[in-house]
Amino acid sequence: MDxxxxxxxxxxxxxxxxQKANAEGITLSVFLKLAVRSFVDxxxxxxxxxxxxxFNKKTQKELMEIDKDIKVSRNLSPxxxxxxxAVNYLKNAS
Numbered sequence: 001m002d003x004x005x006x007x008x009x010x011x012x013x014x015x016x017x018x019q020k021a022n023a024e025g026i027t028l029s030v031f032l033k034l035a036v037r038s039f040v041d042x043x044x045x046x047x048x049x050x051x052x053x054x055f056n057k058k059t060q061k062e063l064m065e066i067d068k069d070i071k072v073s074r075n076l077s078p079x080x081x082x083x084x085x086a087v088n089y090l091k092n093a094s
Contacts, residue, residue: 038044080086
């Protein structure tokens with residue numbers, strides 16, 4: 001069963017995408033379906049999650065310490081089931 005996806009996009013961008021798809025001999029709809037299929041199959045990546053940020057040594061060390069703290073549940077605030085408890089915790093944490 002097929003489903004429909006709706007999203008807003010700038011009209012100029014849509015028109016340019018349609019022109020480019022038509023130049024390739026397909027409709028924009030077919031292109032979008034192919035793009036989604038490629039993304040799901042792992043053939044198309046966005047590079048958003050694979051951040052190649054390089055930190056200096058001081059920042060790397062701090063991040064490693066934070067990671068260790070998280071693994072042993074140290075220096076963490078407790079979890080809250082409602083906003084009121086969280087606000088009370090913050091007010092009394094000083």
